[in-house]
Amino acid sequence: MNIFAQHPWIIGLSLGSATAVCCVVGLRRSSKPLLLCAAALAITLIAMIAIAWTSVTPADHGRLVIERLVAAAVTGDSQAAKACFSRIATIHMGAPEHPGEDRSRIDRAFDSFQTRHRIESNDIGSLHAETTDENAATVFLSCRTQTAATYGAVPTRWQFEIVMEADGVWRIMRITWRSVGGDKPSLSML
Numbered sequence: 146m147n148i149f150a151q152h153p154w155i156i157g158l159s160l161g162s163a164t165a166v167c168c169v170v171g172l173r174r175s176s177k178p179l180l181l182c183a184a185a186l187a188i189t190l191i192a193m194i195a196i197a198w199t200s201v202t203p204a205d206h207g208r209l210v211i212e213r214l215v216a217a218a219v220t221g222d223s224q225a226a227k228a229c230f231s232r233i234a235t236i237h238m239g240a241p242e243h244p245g246e247d248r249s250r251i252d253r254a255f256d257s258f259q260t261r262h263r264i265e266s267n268d269i270g271s272l273h274a275e276t277t278d279e280n281a282a283t284v285f286l287s288c289r290t291q292t293a294a295t296y297g298a299v300p301t302r303w304q305f306e307i308v309m310e311a312d313g314v315w316r317i318m319r320i321t322w323r324s325v326g327g328d329k330p331s332l333s334m335l
Contacts, residue, residue: 203279204276211307223256231310240323271285287301299325299326
Protein backbone atom coordinates (compact mmCIF):
# COMPACT_ATOMS: atom_id res chain seq x y z
CA MET A 146 0.00 0.00 0.00
CA ASN A 147 2.95 2.35 0.63
CA ILE A 148 3.91 2.38 -3.07
CA PHE A 149 0.32 3.25 -3.96
CA ALA A 150 0.18 6.04 -1.39
CA GLN A 151 3.31 7.61 -2.87
CA HIS A 152 2.49 6.97 -6.55
CA PRO A 153 -1.30 6.50 -6.78
CA TRP A 154 -1.54 7.33 -10.47
CA ILE A 155 0.62 4.38 -11.53
CA ILE A 156 -1.76 1.80 -10.10
CA GLY A 157 -4.79 4.04 -10.61
CA LEU A 158 -4.23 4.31 -14.35
CA SER A 159 -3.71 0.56 -14.61
CA LEU A 160 -6.92 -0.19 -12.72
CA GLY A 161 -8.79 2.47 -14.67
CA SER A 162 -7.59 1.01 -17.98
CA ALA A 163 -8.54 -2.52 -16.95
CA THR A 164 -11.95 -1.25 -15.85
CA ALA A 165 -12.54 0.46 -19.19
CA VAL A 166 -11.44 -2.57 -21.21
CA CYS A 167 -13.66 -4.94 -19.20
CA CYS A 168 -16.59 -2.55 -19.51
CA VAL A 169 -16.23 -1.98 -23.29
CA VAL A 170 -15.67 -5.66 -24.07
CA GLY A 171 -18.46 -6.68 -21.68
CA LEU A 172 -20.92 -4.28 -23.33
CA ARG A 173 -19.97 -5.35 -26.87
CA ARG A 174 -20.31 -9.04 -26.02
CA SER A 175 -23.21 -8.57 -23.60
CA SER A 176 -21.10 -10.49 -21.09
CA LYS A 177 -22.44 -10.25 -17.56
CA PRO A 178 -19.19 -11.67 -16.01
CA LEU A 179 -17.06 -9.01 -17.74
CA LEU A 180 -19.44 -6.24 -16.63
CA LEU A 181 -19.31 -7.56 -13.04
CA CYS A 182 -15.50 -7.61 -13.29
CA ALA A 183 -15.54 -3.99 -14.52
CA ALA A 184 -17.77 -3.00 -11.59
CA ALA A 185 -15.48 -4.76 -9.10
CA LEU A 186 -12.41 -3.06 -10.61
CA ALA A 187 -14.15 0.33 -10.47
CA ILE A 188 -15.03 -0.15 -6.79
CA THR A 189 -11.45 -1.21 -6.04
CA LEU A 190 -10.12 1.83 -7.88
CA ILE A 191 -12.37 4.20 -5.92
CA ALA A 192 -11.39 2.58 -2.60
CA MET A 193 -7.65 2.75 -3.37
CA ILE A 194 -7.85 6.42 -4.41
CA ALA A 195 -9.71 7.22 -1.18
CA ILE A 196 -7.05 5.42 0.87
CA ALA A 197 -4.22 7.19 -0.99
CA TRP A 198 -5.78 10.61 -0.43
CA THR A 199 -6.24 10.01 3.27
CA SER A 200 -2.88 8.38 4.01
CA VAL A 201 0.14 10.43 5.03
CA THR A 202 3.50 9.05 3.92
CA PRO A 203 6.86 9.63 5.63
CA ALA A 204 7.68 11.95 2.69
CA ASP A 205 4.60 14.03 3.60
CA HIS A 206 5.73 14.21 7.22
CA GLY A 207 9.23 15.22 6.13
CA ARG A 208 7.90 17.97 3.88
CA LEU A 209 5.75 19.33 6.73
CA VAL A 210 8.74 19.43 9.10
CA ILE A 211 10.80 21.39 6.57
CA GLU A 212 7.93 23.78 5.86
CA ARG A 213 7.71 24.48 9.63
CA LEU A 214 11.48 24.93 9.81
CA VAL A 215 11.55 27.40 6.90
CA ALA A 216 8.62 29.38 8.33
CA ALA A 217 10.35 29.61 11.73
CA ALA A 218 13.67 30.62 10.15
CA VAL A 219 12.06 33.34 8.02
CA THR A 220 10.25 34.84 11.02
CA GLY A 221 13.36 34.55 13.21
CA ASP A 222 11.68 32.18 15.67
CA SER A 223 14.78 30.27 16.74
CA GLN A 224 12.92 28.23 19.38
CA ALA A 225 10.41 26.91 16.84
CA ALA A 226 13.25 26.17 14.41
CA LYS A 227 15.23 24.29 17.07
CA ALA A 228 12.12 22.25 17.94
CA CYS A 229 12.25 20.74 14.42
CA PHE A 230 15.52 18.96 15.27
CA SER A 231 16.27 15.78 17.17
CA ARG A 232 18.40 16.16 20.32
CA ILE A 233 21.09 14.15 18.52
CA ALA A 234 20.86 15.95 15.17
CA THR A 235 24.01 16.73 13.21
CA ILE A 236 24.89 19.26 10.53
CA HIS A 237 27.19 18.42 7.62
CA MET A 238 28.83 20.65 5.02
CA GLY A 239 28.77 19.66 1.34
CA ALA A 240 27.67 16.03 1.62
CA PRO A 241 25.98 13.83 4.25
CA GLU A 242 29.03 11.57 4.47
CA HIS A 243 31.31 14.47 5.45
CA PRO A 244 32.05 14.79 9.19
CA GLY A 245 29.24 16.52 11.03
CA GLU A 246 28.87 18.92 13.90
CA ASP A 247 26.54 18.22 16.81
CA ARG A 248 23.26 19.81 17.85
CA SER A 249 24.92 22.67 19.73
CA ARG A 250 26.28 24.00 16.42
CA ILE A 251 22.79 23.90 14.93
CA ASP A 252 21.43 25.80 17.94
CA ARG A 253 24.10 28.52 17.63
CA ALA A 254 23.28 28.93 13.94
CA PHE A 255 19.61 29.52 14.70
CA ASP A 256 20.46 31.93 17.51
CA SER A 257 22.26 34.07 14.90
CA PHE A 258 18.93 34.55 13.08
CA GLN A 259 18.22 37.36 15.53
CA THR A 260 21.36 39.26 14.47
CA ARG A 261 23.69 38.93 11.47
CA HIS A 262 21.76 36.10 9.78
CA ARG A 263 18.33 37.69 10.11
CA ILE A 264 16.42 36.66 6.97
CA GLU A 265 15.12 39.59 4.94
CA SER A 266 13.65 37.52 2.09
CA ASN A 267 13.44 33.87 1.12
CA ASP A 268 12.10 32.20 -2.02
CA ILE A 269 11.84 28.42 -2.19
CA GLY A 270 12.93 27.13 -5.59
CA SER A 271 12.15 23.48 -4.95
CA LEU A 272 11.05 21.25 -2.11
CA HIS A 273 11.12 17.52 -2.87
CA ALA A 274 10.53 14.75 -0.33
CA GLU A 275 11.15 11.01 -0.64
CA THR A 276 10.18 8.18 1.69
CA THR A 277 13.30 6.21 2.62
CA ASP A 278 11.77 3.93 5.25
CA GLU A 279 8.44 3.51 7.03
CA ASN A 280 9.72 5.95 9.68
CA ALA A 281 12.13 8.10 7.64
CA ALA A 282 12.25 10.55 4.76
CA THR A 283 14.79 12.62 2.90
CA VAL A 284 13.86 16.14 1.85
CA PHE A 285 15.73 18.28 -0.68
CA LEU A 286 15.33 22.05 -0.51
CA SER A 287 16.72 24.79 -2.69
CA CYS A 288 16.06 28.44 -2.04
CA ARG A 289 17.31 31.98 -2.61
CA THR A 290 17.77 33.81 0.67
CA GLN A 291 18.80 37.34 1.51
CA THR A 292 20.02 37.96 5.05
CA ALA A 293 21.24 41.00 6.90
CA ALA A 294 24.81 39.85 6.10
CA THR A 295 24.39 39.33 2.32
CA TYR A 296 24.18 41.70 -0.62
CA GLY A 297 21.21 40.21 -2.41
CA ALA A 298 19.63 36.79 -2.53
CA VAL A 299 22.04 33.84 -2.36
CA PRO A 300 21.06 30.42 -3.76
CA THR A 301 21.47 27.51 -1.35
CA ARG A 302 20.74 23.78 -1.51
CA TRP A 303 19.96 21.62 1.51
CA GLN A 304 19.29 17.96 2.29
CA PHE A 305 17.42 16.83 5.40
CA GLU A 306 16.99 13.39 6.89
CA ILE A 307 13.81 13.29 8.95
CA VAL A 308 12.81 10.42 11.24
CA MET A 309 9.92 9.60 13.50
CA GLU A 310 11.42 9.40 16.96
CA ALA A 311 10.33 7.13 19.83
CA ASP A 312 7.84 9.76 21.06
CA GLY A 313 6.05 9.65 17.68
CA VAL A 314 7.21 13.13 16.61
CA TRP A 315 8.93 13.65 13.24
CA ARG A 316 12.23 15.53 13.60
CA ILE A 317 15.33 16.32 11.58
CA MET A 318 18.14 13.88 12.37
CA ARG A 319 20.68 15.20 9.87
CA ILE A 320 20.93 18.44 7.92
CA THR A 321 23.38 18.77 5.06
CA TRP A 322 24.16 22.16 3.61
CA ARG A 323 24.93 21.05 0.04
CA SER A 324 25.89 24.37 -1.54
CA VAL A 325 25.84 28.14 -1.22
CA GLY A 326 26.11 30.21 -4.37
CA GLY A 327 27.15 27.03 -6.21
CA ASP A 328 30.12 26.40 -3.88
CA LYS A 329 30.66 24.11 -0.88
CA PRO A 330 29.67 25.90 2.34
CA SER A 331 31.92 26.11 5.39
CA LEU A 332 31.09 26.10 9.11
CA SER A 333 32.27 29.70 9.38
CA MET A 334 29.25 30.70 7.27
CA LEU A 335 26.83 29.58 9.98
